Amino acid sequence: MRRPVLLVDDHRVLADSLALSLDLQPDLCCAAVAHTARDGLSMAAAIPYAVAVVDLQLPDADGLDVVARLHEARPAAPIVVLTAHPKADLAQRALAAGAAAFLGKDLGLADILAAIRSADPARPQVQPGLRPSPVALTHRELDVLRQLSQGRDASRTASTLGISLNTARGHIKSVLAKLGVQTQLDAVVAAERLGLITVGSRY
Amino acid sequence: MRAVLVRSLSVAVALALLMSVTVWRLADRDAGRFAEQLARRVATALLVPMAAQSFQQPGGFDRAVLLDRLQPFLAGGVVERVKVLAVRGDRATVVFSDEPRAEGLAEGLGRPSVAGVPRDASHRYERSLAGSAKEVFFPFRDAHGQASRLELYVPVDTARPTIVVVLAVLLAGLIVPLIHTRSRRPAFPAGELARRDLARHLHDGVIPELAGARMLVDNLRDAGDADLARAGVTRGELADRLHTVLSSEIGQLRTLLTELVPPEPVGVHLPSAVDGLVDRLRPASALVITTSVPVLPGLPAAVAPVLLSVAGELLRNAIRHASATAVHIAVTAAAGRIRLTVADDGIGFDPHAPVPAGHVGLRLVRDLLREHGGVLAVAPSSGAGATLTATWVMPRPTRCSILPGRLQLCGRNSWLKMRATRASSSACTCGSSSSARKRACCR
Incomplete structure (x- = not known):
């Protein structure tokens, strides 16, 4: 069979x-x-x-x-x-x-x-040998980063993820700090370089 | 970044002040020397007739003759005021001047032979003189052997304006590059868009397709005849499929290579390059993509890859986000402008609405364009498709021939000098001042 x-x-x-x-x-x-x-x-x-x-x-x-x-x-x-x-x-x-x-x-x-x-x-x-992320982001921070990578700003990110605007801003700030960048756009590019997200996809 | 800027500015201002003080001192010393030399020349011409007069006797000198002698120097602005003083003890009294009101005023001795004009009552009539002046003294004895002094007021307008100019130039020289670097700092390295495109293509296209091809090879090697018979395929058919996959892969990679490193002359290949791009990005769905791209023989080599990159990103955005049924890509060239338009009939988007999807790509497109002298315009629309236009203003080409090893003024940008590196003299086109064009010109 x-x-x-x-x-x-x-x-x-x-x-x-x-x-x-x-x-x-x-x-x-x-x-x-x-x-x-x-x-x-x-x-x-x-x-x-x-x-x-x-x-x-x-x-x-x-x-x-x-x-x-x-x-x-x-x-x-x-x-x-x-x-x-x-x-x-x-x-x-x-x-x-x-x-x-x-x-x-x-x-x-x-x-x-x-x-x-x-x-x-x-x-x-x-699959063995998957590389862990070089920057330790929390699940929520990754969610926020993915939203940013799709071109959403803090308020749209907040409404999509069902969190408050202040919470979203807090996550964004901590993402920027962990990636060592100044702007959301730089964060997206840096995260893509590190393989944390793929720009243009949902991941 | 702000801290860095503030620090740099503070350093710039401190440096400028330090240098200004130094320059001021040097300028002041130079002005004194200049005034003395000038005054000495005037005095040489004046002292002989002066010494023939008797200044301390009433009616001992001929005012009209002296004024006549002074007139050319005063009229030419070589000296601004002339005074003759009678010296008695430690006081000197003005006995003759081109300014009659100054006569009878007394002033102290003991000042250096070259000095700035003091702001005191004795010099009240010198305050109205234009610009700043230096006072230069020449002692002499008159016809009666009396100690006298000739005072010449020489204009030294150079010092203060020099300082202002030097200060301004210094500050500008220190601050402008700072601001310039800051404002022109691209958000990303130059090839970010191309890098992303290449990565995405390798990731979503090349690697999975080659993985698929490898599966076919594995099957060719491992499948038994019974397996093949059951599945209804032959080894020949497997090899054919493998051949098709690899051929398509080679074609796609060649297209990608053409986009990254276009063959020259680029403009001639532009229509096929855009068609290749469309083939590569065309989705499986029934999206109609049309192109209208002419051959552009004058397309600068530096612009062509940018044009293709931008076209690719805009097309990709339209495919991914617009829900369109048709996309039209057009390139036009007119009046020194090259215009790339990507228009779709999808859901449209308002560029002023908060951050549309695909924002990252558009930001990269804008950065890339700005770096190569282009701009992106988004026609505002909502629900009626979107039209994005990238425009390059081509610098008016001026022909100039560059001789090998010579520095040559290039076109209207006379400040831009270029060194020809070619072994033989050749004609080149030059225009804008950007380094990319400079390279294009001198290659």
């Missing part, structure tokens, strides 16, 4: 190659390939699958939301996150959202297949 795998990834070359690779395995097969979060969620509702492989960077939604919704809809099917941004803090957030594994896209096929085969929410696995 081959285990069907659902792929949600907007990167066509990688998704199609992985789909073909799954079909070539004696114990796995590709159930479906979705290039958007919307397609992925509707396919998940319509097609049986044993494991889902989800990219965090999707054109229409936050991949972490997709992970959470798939996990909620079918807790028995483990979710493997496959991302171009293999970062330690992102791994934590993915596992918290219900992922069973967190892997970088540059990992070899054998490792990816092994992770898909052994994915188990009870024993979450994270």
